[in-house]
Amino acid sequence: MERTEKETTYQETRRVQKGDFAAAGQISASYKNMLKRLGVDSKVVRRLAIASYEAEINLAIHTLGGSMTIIVYPDHIFLVVEDTGPGIADIALAMQEGYSTAPEEVRMLGFGAGMGLPNMKRCSDTFEITSELGSGTTIRMGFNLLN
Amino acid sequence: MEKKQIYHSVKLEKDRCVGCTTCLKRCPMECIRVRNGKASILYELCIDCGVCVRICPHNAKVAQTDPINAIFRYKHRIALPAPTLYGQFRNIASVDHVLNALLALGFSDVFEVARAADIVSATMREMLKTTDARPLISSACPAVVALIQVRFPELLPNVANVLSPKEVAGKMAKEEYSRTHGVPMDEIGAFFITPCPAKMASIHSGQSSYVDGAIAIQDIYGLLSSQLRQPVPETLKKKRHASWQGVNWATYGGECAALHKSNTLSVDGIHNVIYVLEEIENGKLDDLEFFEGSACEGGCVGGPLVFENAFVAQNTMRKLVERMQEEDGEIQAALPEPRDDIFTAKPRVPRDTLKLSDNIAEAISMMERIDELTKTFKGLDCGSCGSPTCRTLAEDIVLGYAKEVDCVFKLKEKVEQLARQMADLTNL
Numbered sequence: 368m369e370r371t372e373k374e375t376t377y378q379e380t381r382r383v384q385k386g387d388f389a390a391a392g393q394i395s396a397s398y399k400n401m402l403k404r405l406g407v408d409s410k411v412v413r414r415l416a417i418a419s420y421e422a423e424i425n426l427a428i429h430t431l432g433g434s435m436t437i438i439v440y441p442d443h444i445f446l447v448v449e450d451t452g453p454g455i456a457d458i459a460l461a462m463q464e465g466y467s468t469a470p471e472e473v474r475m476l477g478f479g480a481g482m483g484l485p486n487m488k489r490c491s492d493t494f495e496i497t498s499e500l501g502s503g504t505t506i507r508m509g510f511n512l513l514n
Numbered sequence: 515m516e517k518k519q520i521y522h523s524v525k526l527e528k529d530r531c532v533g534c535t536t537c538l539k540r541c542p543m544e545c546i547r548v549r550n551g552k553a554s555i556l557y558e559l560c561i562d563c564g565v566c567v568r569i570c571p572h573n574a575k576v577a578q579t580d581p582i583n584a585i586f587r588y589k590h591r592i593a594l595p596a597p598t599l600y601g602q603f604r605n606i607a608s609v610d611h612v613l614n615a616l617l618a619l620g621f622s623d624v625f626e627v628a629r630a631a632d633i634v635s636a637t638m639r640e641m642l643k644t645t646d647a648r649p650l651i652s653s654a655c656p657a658v659v660a661l662i663q664v665r666f667p668e669l670l671p672n673v674a675n676v677l678s679p680k681e682v683a684g685k686m687a688k689e690e691y692s693r694t695h696g697v698p699m700d701e702i703g704a705f706f707i708t709p710c711p712a713k714m715a716s717i718h719s720g721q722s723s724y725v726d727g728a729i730a731i732q733d734i735y736g737l738l739s740s741q742l743r744q745p746v747p748e749t750l751k752k753k754r755h756a757s758w759q760g761v762n763w764a765t766y767g768g769e770c771a772a773l774h775k776s777n778t779l780s781v782d783g784i785h786n787v788i789y790v791l792e793e794i795e796n797g798k799l800d801d802l803e804f805f806e807g808s809a810c811e812g813g814c815v816g817g818p819l820v821f822e823n824a825f826v827a828q829n830t831m832r833k834l835v836e837r838m839q840e841e842d843g844e845i846q847a848a849l850p851e852p853r854d855d856i857f858t859a860k861p862r863v864p865r866d867t868l869k870l871s872d873n874i875a876e877a878i879s880m881m882e883r884i885d886e887l888t889k890t891f892k893g894l895d896c897g898s899c900g901s902p903t904c905r906t907l908a909e910d911i912v913l914g915y916a917k918e919v920d921c922v923f924k925l926k927e928k929v930e931q932l933a934r935q936m937a938d939l940t941n942l
Contacts, residue, residue: 375875375878375879376878377878377881379885392792396792403665403869404868404869405870405874405877405878406868406869406870406877409668410668412668413795416795416796420796420798440878441875441878486797
């Protein structure tokens with residue numbers, strides 16, 4: 368994010384606890400409401416809603432906990448998802464549709480279909496993922512607001 | 515920010531409103547404010563669901579519908595009874611007795627909306643064979659359609675582009691009547707016997723409607739009950755009737771059942787509908803074939819303008835449908851064909867009223883101020899300020915509709931501060 372602080376931006380950061388399925392979906396729901404209030408195009412709102420929902424669920428299922436930060440510029444939105452571990456051993460494998468390391472009890476809840484990361488990539492205009500075993504994963508998604 | 519006026523049925527009787535916060539807290543669209551001791555509706559967000567009409571303890575929220583004598587503006591008058599009407603009477607001998615009672619009120623003819631529902635079902639069954647929409651969303655409940663227009667515009671392409679049963683009924687009734695009686699269409703008035711304000715609103719919403727007015731079930735309940743024992747003439751018995759499947763539309767789940775598909779979902783109650791639409795918007799129900807949402811709990815039988823208790827009416831409807839299933843076994847074979855002339859003329863457009871400003875940079879700054887302000891409130895969402903939540907108060911302040919001291923806690927702080935300053939001054 369090479370942008371200057373002086374630009375008009377709206378930013379908020381929210382934490383997701385490990386295993387907190389009860390709260391799953393709250394952040395993406397609040398993003399949706401906020402973006403609709405900002406007048407963001409409904410197609411972008413829907414893509415961001417899906418991506419942020421997947422990210423939120425991923426944090427609850429796979430990580431030791433983490434945070435989601437949304438930064439809205441007049442022409443662009445960034446969504447940054449960070450966690451504190453355990454990290455992804457093989458990112459290329461994790462990005463494959465249908466690949467999942469979710470445990471059985473999570474699949475019983477209807478999650479863990481191996482579509483989380485691929486869905487995030489599909490729904491965002493730019494997608495970067497970096498991960499280090501033992502320290503955590505960072506995902507940066509960008510959404511273009513012009514045309 | 516409202517671009518064009520949309521007709522709304524839900525109104526406030528100012529004299530009856532005591533300024534309590536009952537409706538404020540229950541409105542699913544957060545579109546009620548209490549200002550100067552009286553409730554007011556932010557109409558650009560209102561979807562005419564009628565929740566406030568149902569819950570106001572002082573009957574100050576009312577739904578504007580047409581009085582029965584409005585039908586006499588027309589030379590030829592057709593009643594379009596919602597199937598819900600049949601569930602209002604606990605011991606009716608037959609549907610025909612209800613239709614006959616309507617004729618006694620001054621209608622020249624009746625056309626069952628349930629018959630139109632049969633045709634909509636048939637058309638939708640065809641549509642499901644070819645559509646890519648997952649799920650296809652029912653267009654029958656006008657409050658749910660309005661909800662999607664305001665809050666879920668991205669789902670509008672999923673809403674079936676078929677007319678609602680009352681519109682189909684209006685169209686077919688007028689066409690049939692005009693043909694068989696040889697009278698021009700504009701001399702025929704079609705009046706929907708309605709369980710809800712949303713259907714009234716959709717008739718007058720500016721889009722052309724085949725229906726000329728709506729009469730609340732509760733307004734004619736008494737008149738109808740007194741006519742229910744009249745013998746039914748042969749001509750009425752011979753008329754084409756709705757199947758039990760069409761009649762079954764009155765309770766939630768009835769529409770899904772008529773599609774003969776298993777992967778469908780019916781949800782009743784506006785808050786539940788919002789929850790499931792969120793799931794659909796999140797892409798979580800992409801394998802679902804059909805979604806039927808009713809704003810009212812129980813479906814149309816739970817409408818705010820009915821007379822009978824919704825649960826009792828559900829039971830009455832169930833018994834009626836079971837009886838019809840036994841009786842019309844054979845008629846079942848003759849379910850109506852799908853039609854290709856019952857689609858919406860224009861696509862449904864978003865009601866773009868949620869945004870804070872047309873300029874996104876300005877909206878972003880406003881959102882920042884709203885966030886800052888919200889943090890300074892206690893977060894009790896008590897409603898005493900006249901806005902439903904602390905957050906909506908912050909929005910109202912930023913939009914210029916309210917002041918910080920509308921919050922009773924802020925006011926208390928201010929008064930204490932003033933008192934201290936006074937004390938300091940007198941001690942000088």
